[in-house]
Every structure is written in C-alpha cells, then in structure tokens.
Amino acid sequence: MNRREFILGSATLAAGAACALDEKTTDGGFAPVSWPERGAKEVPVLPPGAHGEKRFASKCVGCALCAAVCPSKCLRPSVNPRRFGRVELDYRHGWCKPGCTRCGEVCPAGAIEPLSKGEKRIVRVGRAIWNADLCLRTSEGVSCHACQKHCPEKAVKAINGAIVVNHDACVGCGACEHYCPARPQTAIRVEGFAVHHETRPMPAGAAAAKDAIAGPGVVAGPEWFLV
Amino acid sequence: MNVTLRQLFAAAFAGGEQSPAPKVTVRTAKHGERVGLLGYGAMRLPTLDGGHANTWDEGASSQGIDQAMVNEHVDFALEHGVNYFDTSPAYCRGESERVMGEALSRHPRDSYYIATKLSNFSPSQYSFEASKKLFEDSLRYLKTDHIDFYLLHAVGNGGFETFGKRYIENGILPWLFEQKAKGRIRNLGWSYHGDPKAVEWLLAKHDAGEYVWDFAQIQMNYVDWRHAQEVNKRNLDASYLYGELERRGIPVVIMEPLLGGRLARHNEALSGEFARLDPKATQASWAFRFCGTYPGVLTILSGMTHKENIVDNVATLSPLKPLTEAELIGLERAAQAYLGTGAIPCNSCNYCMPCPFGLDIPGAFEFMNRVRDRRMADPREIRREYERAIPDPRRRADRCIGCGRCVSHCPQTIDIPKELDAIAAFMEGLGR
Numbered sequence: 057m058n059r060r061e062f063i064l065g066s067a068t069l070a071a072g073a074a075c076a077l078d079e080k081t082t083d084g085g086f087a088p089v090s091w092p093e094r095g096a097k098e099v100p101v102l103p104p105g106a107h108g109e110k111r112f113a114s115k116c117v118g119c120a121l122c123a124a125v126c127p128s129k130c131l132r133p134s135v136n137p138r139r140f141g142r143v144e145l146d147y148r149h150g151w152c153k154p155g156c157t158r159c160g161e162v163c164p165a166g167a168i169e170p171l172s173k174g175e176k177r178i179v180r181v182g183r184a185i186w187n188a189d190l191c192l193r194t195s196e197g198v199s200c201h202a203c204q205k206h207c208p209e210k211a212v213k214a215i216n217g218a219i220v221v222n223h224d225a226c227v228g229c230g231a232c233e234h235y236c237p238a239r240p241q242t243a244i245r246v247e248g249f250a251v252h253h254e255t256r257p258m259p260a261g262a263a264a265a266k267d268a269i270a271g272p273g274v275v276a277g278p279e280w281f282l283v
Numbered sequence: 284m285n286v287t288l289r290q291l292f293a294a295a296f297a298g299g300e301q302s303p304a305p306k307v308t309v310r311t312a313k314h315g316e317r318v319g320l321l322g323y324g325a326m327r328l329p330t331l332d333g334g335h336a337n338t339w340d341e342g343a344s345s346q347g348i349d350q351a352m353v354n355e356h357v358d359f360a361l362e363h364g365v366n367y368f369d370t371s372p373a374y375c376r377g378e379s380e381r382v383m384g385e386a387l388s389r390h391p392r393d394s395y396y397i398a399t400k401l402s403n404f405s406p407s408q409y410s411f412e413a414s415k416k417l418f419e420d421s422l423r424y425l426k427t428d429h430i431d432f433y434l435l436h437a438v439g440n441g442g443f444e445t446f447g448k449r450y451i452e453n454g455i456l457p458w459l460f461e462q463k464a465k466g467r468i469r470n471l472g473w474s475y476h477g478d479p480k481a482v483e484w485l486l487a488k489h490d491a492g493e494y495v496w497d498f499a500q501i502q503m504n505y506v507d508w509r510h511a512q513e514v515n516k517r518n519l520d521a522s523y524l525y526g527e528l529e530r531r532g533i534p535v536v537i538m539e540p541l542l543g544g545r546l547a548r549h550n551e552a553l554s555g556e557f558a559r560l561d562p563k564a565t566q567a568s569w570a571f572r573f574c575g576t577y578p579g580v581l582t583i584l585s586g587m588t589h590k591e592n593i594v595d596n597v598a599t600l601s602p603l604k605p606l607t608e609a610e611l612i613g614l615e616r617a618a619q620a621y622l623g624t625g626a627i628p629c630n631s632c633n634y635c636m637p638c639p640f641g642l643d644i645p646g647a648f649e650f651m652n653r654v655r656d657r658r659m660a661d662p663r664e665i666r667r668e669y670e671r672a673i674p675d676p677r678r679r680a681d682r683c684i685g686c687g688r689c690v691s692h693c694p695q696t697i698d699i700p701k702e703l704d705a706i707a708a709f710m711e712g713l714g715r
Contacts, residue, residue: 082377198684205684
C-alpha cells in the first residue's frame with residue numbers, strides 16, 4: 057500500500073466515523089475498531105539499555121525473556137526477516153512506560169543493559185514524527201488531543217492546529233503512537249535511532265514556557281504517568 | 284391476595300396451576316385508561332446471546348433480539364396486568380418498535396397500551412416532515428392505527444436550544460395536537476432529562492391552556508427524590524418535578540426507578556440499610572414500592588431484560604404495599620449511603636453509543652461503579668475485572684481522545700471524557 061492509499065484509506069475511515077455519528081438516530085452499538093498497520097520501520101525501535109542497533113544485534117540471543125516479562129506487551133519478537141527473532145518495540149499493543157525497567161532486569165545476555173528508572177527516563181530510543189495528512193485534526197477537524205494527553209515527557213503539544221514535537225524532550229516511548237486514533241496508519245509514529253542517546257538537559261523554566269506557548273484549552277500532560 | 288415470589292416463579296417457569304393469576308395494582312390515566320402500575324420498558328430487550336439489546340456488537344442486526352423471548356415476556360406481562368408498553372424509534376438500535384409490534388399484535392389491541400416517542404437523537408430528524416415520518420413509521424412498526432401515549436422524547440437533553448429546534452421551531456406541536464383531536468394519539472406528554480428550562484416552558488404552556496399535557500415521564504427513585512442535584516447540578520430533584528406535576532393533576536410515568544439496574548444490583552451500602560428494614564425483601568422491591576407509594580404515579584417503567592425481573596416486579600406490585608413512614612426514612616438513609624459510594628450516574632442507556640472511536644463508554648462506567656460498590660482494593664482483582672468488562676483494549680477508557688461528541692447525548696449530563704480520563708488514570712495508578 058503506498059502513501060496515497062494510506063491517506064485515502066484514513067480519510068474514508070475518519071469520514072465514515074464522523075458520518076456514523078452525525079446520522080446517529082438510535083441508541084447503542086459499537087463502532088468498528090481496527091489495529092493500525094504495522095508499517096515498515098527502517099530502523100527498529102529498541103528498548104532503553106540496548107544502546108543501538110549494532111550493539112544489540114551482536115548481543116541478543118533471541119530468548120525473548122524480555123518480551124515475556126514486558127508488562128505493556130510492547131516488546132515483541134520482530135517479524136522483519138533481517139532481524140527475525142530479535143525483539144523490538146511495537147507500539148500498536150502498548151507503549152514503553154517510564155517507570156518500568158523489567159526487560160533490562162531479566163536480559164541474560166547483556167543485550168539490554170539494566171538501567172535505573174532515572175537513567176531510563178533520559179534515554180532517547182527514537183523520536184515521534186507527526187504526519188499532518190493523516191491527522192484527524194487536519195483531515196476531519198476533530199479536536200483530538202490523544203498524543204498530547206498521553207505524552208509522559210510533555211514533548212508533544214497541539215499548537216494552532218498543528219502537533220509540534222519537541223525533539224529534545226521526546227524519548228520515543230510510543231505513548232503518542234499507541235493512542236493515536238488515525239487508521240489505517242497512525243498520524244504520529246516513532247522512528248527508531250540507530251544509536252541511542254540522551255535527552256538534552258532542559259533549561260530551567262522551559263517547561264513553563266512551553267505551557268505558555270500552548271495557550272488555553274490545551275490539556276496538561278497527566279502527572280500520573282510518571283510512576 | 285398475597286403472592287409469594289415462589290408461587291409466581293412456579294407459575295412462570297413450571298407451568299404450574301395458578302388461579303387466578305395475580306394482577307398488579309391498577310391506576311387510572313386522564314381519559315380513564317386502566318393502567319397497571321408496572322410498565323414494560325422496551326429499551327433493554329433480551330438478545331439471543333443473553334445480553335440486552337443496546338450493547339450488541341458491530342455487524343449484528345435485528346436477529347440480535349430474541350423475539351421468542353420478548354413474546355413470552357409480553358404474554359406473561361399481559362396475564363399479570365402489566366399492560367403499558369413503552370418503546371421508542373431510537374431504542375435497541377432502532378429495532379425495539381418493530382419487535383414490540385410483532386409481540387403485541389398477537390393480542391387484541393384493546394388489551395394493552397402503547398407508549399412511543401418523537402425521538403430527538405439526530406438533527407436530521409428535526410424537520411417537520413421528518414418528525415411526521417417518525418410518527419407514521421411508529422404506527423407502521425407497531426401495527427396499529429393509534430398510539431395511546433405519545434411522548435416528546437427527552438425534552439431538555441442537549442440544552443434548551445436543542446429543545447427549541449426539535450419541538451418548537453419546526454411547528455410540530457400543533458400537528459401533534461391535531462393528531463390527538465383525530466384520535467390517532469390518545470394521550471400526549473413528554474419525557475424529561477436535562478435542561479430545567481424545557482420543563483418550565485412546557486408547564487407554563489400547560490398552565491396557559493395552550494398545550495395541555497395528559498401525562499409526563501420523569502426520572503424518579505429514592506436517590507433522585509432529594510439528591511438529584513447533588514449528583515449533578517443541572518438536574519432537578521424528583522420531589523420537585525413530581526410535586527409540580529401532581530399539583531396540576533398530570534399523571535406521572537416513572538422511568539429509571541432502579542437507575543438502570545444500579546439500585547437492584549448487589550450493593551453493600553444499600554444492603555446494610557435494607558437488611559434493617561426487612562431482611563426478606565429483594566433490593567429491587569424497595570425501588571418499586573417507593574415510586575408506587577405516590578398516588579400521582581400512573582405506572583413505573585422497568586426495562587426488564589430477563590423474565591425473572593418481570594416475575595420479581597409483578598410479585599412486588601401485586602398488590603402494592605405502600606411504604607410506611609419508617610420505611611421512607613430508611614430509604615432516605617439508603618440513598619445517602621449510596622451517594623457515599625461516589626457512583627458515576629450512568630444508567631447504561633447507551634444513548635452515547637456508538638462512540639465514533641469505538642469505546643465502550645457504559646462498560647467503563649459500569650466497571651468503575653462495580654469497583655466502588657464492592658470496595659475492591661486488590662489491583663490484580665481490579666485489572667481482571669477490567670479485562671472482563673471490556674475485553675478489547677481498543678475499547679477501554681484510555682483510548683478516549685476527548686472529542687466530546689457523546690456529551691450532548693447523555694440524559695444524565697455526565698462529563699463523559701472527564702470521567703473516562705479519571706478511569707484511565709485510576710487504572711494507570713494501579714501500576715503493573
């Protein structure tokens with residue numbers, strides 16, 4: 057499926073959803089739900105502590121212990137033939153929560169280094185990319201804030217109809233991708249980094265400044281994600 | 284006649300000899316109609332899979348409703364003096380009227396009363412022509428030439444402006460009164476949820492003699508009697524509404540006597556009070572006796588999905604035993620205990636559904652109320668309960684994007700996105 061079909065598909069789905077509601081004359085029932093498309097990711101998103109694709113490939117033995125313990129069920133064995141059997145983060149079924157370091161704790165091969173929660177919070181495994189054409193805000197005018205609402209780092213903001221990602225703060229946890237309602241492809245998705253690096257320390261007051269830019273009507277990021 | 288639940292069950296299920304069948308207490312409507320105090324609500328009809336009909340899954344169609352079971356319900360109801368059947372073009376995803384027409388038309392037309400509504404779900408139904416069509420369709424589906432009780436559906440839902448667009452500006456009211464003069468509508472009334480301005484307008488017109496209402500349908504139960512405004516500031520207490528209607532001699536039809544089953548389900552806060560009053564009475568029986576105690580009540584509607592519900596309710600009201608002063612005080616205590624549980628005021632009417640993004644809104648609220656009612660504390664137990672309540676993770680509360688399209692449909696005026704966010708936060712707070 058090429059890009060054009062993606063866009064058409066998502067537009068039809070969104071339009072269908074909107075029509076179903078506008079023409080709603082009765083009670084009850086469920087709108088259909090679908091999983092987003094897997095979508096090929098050139099660089100896999102690897103868990104914090106893996107440090108990068110090459111290092112991970114040389115150490116991972118494919119035991120999938122990490123996938124078994126992952127409480128969010130987002131760490132899954134890859135189906136890509138080039139990295140078949142090794143795990144990677146798939147944000148369709150869950151996202152990598154800041155308070156969890158289970159995969160590093162169980163890895164017997166040292167492929168995922170055990171990190172403390174504090175260390176994990178500053179590792180960037182990838183970055184979120186917003187696709188305006190697919191976003192329900194631009195295509196359907198739905199006042200959706202799902203990505204902003206769920207971002208634990210407050211790196212995603214809805215500003216004047218656009219979704220702006222602060223790439224200094226984004227760690228690639230995938231909350232935005234997981235909760236994005238656009239189908240068949242999500243409008244915001246995380247691209248992995250070949251080599252992981254750390255978030256830049258944020259200058260004092262930057263967070264407050266960001267909130268000021270976002271303006272009124274914007275939902276503040278929920279604190280309860282930060283376990 | 285003193286009927287026990289046991290005798291009724293024997294009659295209902297074992298085909299036991301019962302002579303004569305116990306009948307529910309009868310009240311008289313404005314034009315002399317003799318209406319059973321228990322009314323059959325057709326919003327939660329049984330489905331073939333054992334659920335109730337406004338929750339069936341996508342792709343299912345009319346065969347979702349268990350017509351044979353509805354027929355059985357109707358036969359049993361009529362046999363026991365339950366002769367008021369309340370439906371609407373919107374109920375059960377639009378199937379309720381057809382199914383009820385099928386079931387009722389097997390009986391003589393003068394043995395039952397039909398109540399149906401001029402629904403207000405979609406702006407596409409607001410025009411004069413569309414409203415007329417809604418009425419004619421009702422007659423067709425219900426296989427009849429007249430409607431005994433016709434209601435303006437949920438006046439005030441969505442605010443006074445919506446009320447104006449739906450019922451006033453299109454000029455449908457004079458037409459409806461014309462139909463009443465022709466005998467195609469026998470009683471004309473309205474059901475009320477939401478904006479108090481709508482009910483003020485309707486009552487002012489009644490007082491002025493411009494539009495005289497034959498009956499009205501309100502939400503009444505021992506919680507909403509004095510505490511509806513506590514639950515939501517925009518509500519009117521049932522005691523006020525009932526008082527206003529009784530003063531004008533307008534018969535009152537009761538909806539939500541059990542708050543969508545919330546007052547009938549096991550609830551420790553309620554059980555404690557009820558056990559003190561009468562350990563043998565069922566939890567649901569208190570709600571029906573409460574409403575029946577007020578003489579202005581014409582009938583008490585109940586969406587009885589299962590036959591046991593009808594049997595139980597018929598037993599409670601054959602005949603009605605009005606509450607004593609001490610019991611009324613006990614119920615007031617029970618209401619306060621119930622409010623203390625902090626239940627979300629969702630009655631699972633499913634008017635908010637389908638959510639365009641596929642969420643199971645009533646499912647999430649029902650789950651949360653269960654957690655609070657049972658005072659669950661073990662995170663594992665709560666998570667298991669959540670997974671059972673909404674098996675598909677894509678329909679759970681955390682998927683709400685806050686578009687807010689459901690809010691105007693909620694007759695209880697719940698801030699649905701806010702409540703869903705709270706549920707998502709609660710589940711997230713449990714940790715893993």
